[in-house]
Amino acid sequence: MTPALFADLPRELIEQFDESGSETVSFSPAASGQRVSTADYTQSLSALAARPEEAVALYVHLxxxxxxxxxxxxxxxxTHDGERIDRYLDTLEREMDLVTARLGRGRTLTQLHLGGGTPNYLTDSQLIRLMEMVGERFHLGPDTATNIECNPRRASASQLELLKGLGFTGVSFGIQDLDVRVQHAIGRVNSLGLVRDVCTTARETGFECISLDLVYGLPNQTLASFESTLERIIEINPDRIRVFGxxxxPASRPHQYAIETACLPGADEKLALLHSAVRCFTESGYTWIGLDCFVRDGDELADAQAAGRLRHTALGYTCAPTQHLLAFGASxxxxxxxxxxQNEPNVDAWRKAIEDGRFPILWGHKLNAADQRRHRAIAHLLCNLELPASLMSGLAGDAERLARCAAQGLIELTDKGLKVTHRGRYFLRSLCSQHEPNLAWSNHHWGEPQTSGSQTS
Ligand code: SF4
Incomplete structure (x- = not known):
């Protein structure tokens, strides 16, 4: 049943919410249709090389x-072939060399994020090797936020100890749902006891930020079952929770054919599930950040949101003061x-390009002045839920659509700019992606839920 907050919204909008999923906002290859050449990318790296004081964030896809x-x-x-992962690390090292040959070594990292895949599927020696190759080429300081996505089932006490020793300060566990019927339907079973134990161990090991990822809209999920999961997650008391749709x-992800469509919640139910997550977490003292993130009081993201310093990159919300993101690994x-x-998603194609001494780029887009205005406007909207009049030019040409959103009660338009309403916040994803023909939700996922978006292992 649709929550009362959305009762008068048109059907089309609810369906749009269902379709918007959880993908990371980025320029999509299909939308932009432009290719960036190795020369273009080299030029960007060289331009950055001339400004050594600018720190960067770094993502490694495993x-x-x-x-x-x-x-x-x-x-x-x-795969169950460890040598295959070794070969991947060999190529990853060469890819880092391709980039540092232009950028130089020793660039300070504000953020290091390992996503996948399942980063903690790597053996101890592979994890050590990976961190050594990063450390030899980049500078990880005390302020570098270092995070790894982990499958809780594979995260032993000794592995967490190793990761902490390697410098990781944050760990994200992909939980998705704690209901047994849902877990069986998605082929991912982690008992409440296991999740609770791994979080306790991570906390005792000294991780500063423990993040749990949930997914709504899964097969067999009901409002009652999801609320039970939410209550148990709150008892575990993670520092951050991310909730993805x-x-x-199945046409593009054939393994999803194994999920019975009849068991999937409909668009109204999905909206109700997210609504329930927002209610449960905010009533339990978490601050709702942007689209899909909830953090405890005192979290730097909450402070950054309150101070207007929150940023949004392909890695999600951050307060790291950089927009540069170096990304390594296939896809x-x-x-x-x-x-x-974006790198080639096919590992063989990615490797071939690097072995030939080329950047393994599948597609790219260089922002022109109009793109930059739009990008700035969308990023501001995603973080601050409002847009001052000074940034409204970034949405030039969208007057008709904005007026429709205002009529639907999703935004308020004033002479001071634009403000997202409480109910409009639930539609922030489609609201932002609709406003930019080039800016679309990429089908690339950064880490967990891999529902997509960057999540879970
Ligand atoms: S969701 Fe995909 S990437 Fe994440 S653990 Fe499962 S199979 Fe791996």
Missing amino acids: PFCPVRCLYCACHTTI YSHH SLGEVDGTFV
Whole structure:
């Protein structure tokens, strides 16, 4: 049943919410249709090389899992061959050399994020090797936020100890749902006891930020079952919780055919599930950040949101003061000096390009002045839920659509600019993606839920 907050909204809008999923906002190859050449990317890296004081964020994609979850929307490979991962690390090292040959070594990192796939599927020696290759080429300081996405089932006490020793300060566990019927339907079973234990161990090991990822819209999920999951998650008391929507696209993700469509919640139910998560978490003292993130009081993201310093990148919300994101590994998506690039998702194609001495770029887009205005406006909207008149030019040409959103009660338009209403916040994803023909929700997922978006392992 549609929550009363949305009762008078047109059907079309509810369906749009259902379709918007959880993908990361970025320039999509299909929408932009532009290719950035190696020369373009080299130019961007060289321009950044001339400004050594500017720090960067770094993402490494590790596309390996021992088994495929049925809801998965990530770029990953199922393998039990450790040598295959070793070979991947060999190529990753060469890719880092390609970039640092232009950028130089020793650039300070504000953020390091390992996503997948299942990053903690790597063995101890592979994890040590990976961190050594990063450490040899970049500077990780005390202020670098270092995070790894982990499958709780694989995170032993000794592995968490190792990760802490390697410098990780944050760990994200992909939980998705704690209901047994839902877990069986998605092929990912983690008991409440296991989740509770791994979080306790991570806390005792000294991780500063423990984040749990949930997914709404999964098969067999009901409002009652999801609320039970939410209550148990609150008892575990993570520092952050991210809540992603499941997108069912079996034509492009054939493993999803194993999920019975009849067991999936409809658009109204999905909206009710998210509404319930917002209510439960905010009533329990969490602050709702932007689209899909909830943090405890005192979290730097809450402070940044309150102070208007919150930023949004392909890695999600951050207060790291940089927009540059170097991305390594097959399918990874980066942004350097206003140029977006996505690597080849196919590991063989990615490797071949690097072995030939080329950047393994599948597509790219260099922002022109109009793109930059739009990008700034959308990023501001995603973080601050409002747009001052000074940034409204970024949405030039969208007057008709904005007026329709205002009539639907999703935004308020005044001479001071635009403000997203409480109910409009639930539609922020589609609201932002609709306003930019080039800016679309990419089908790339950064880490967890891999519902898509960057999540879970
Ligand atoms: S959802 Fe995550 S853990 Fe599951 S198969 Fe996909 S990438 Fe691997």
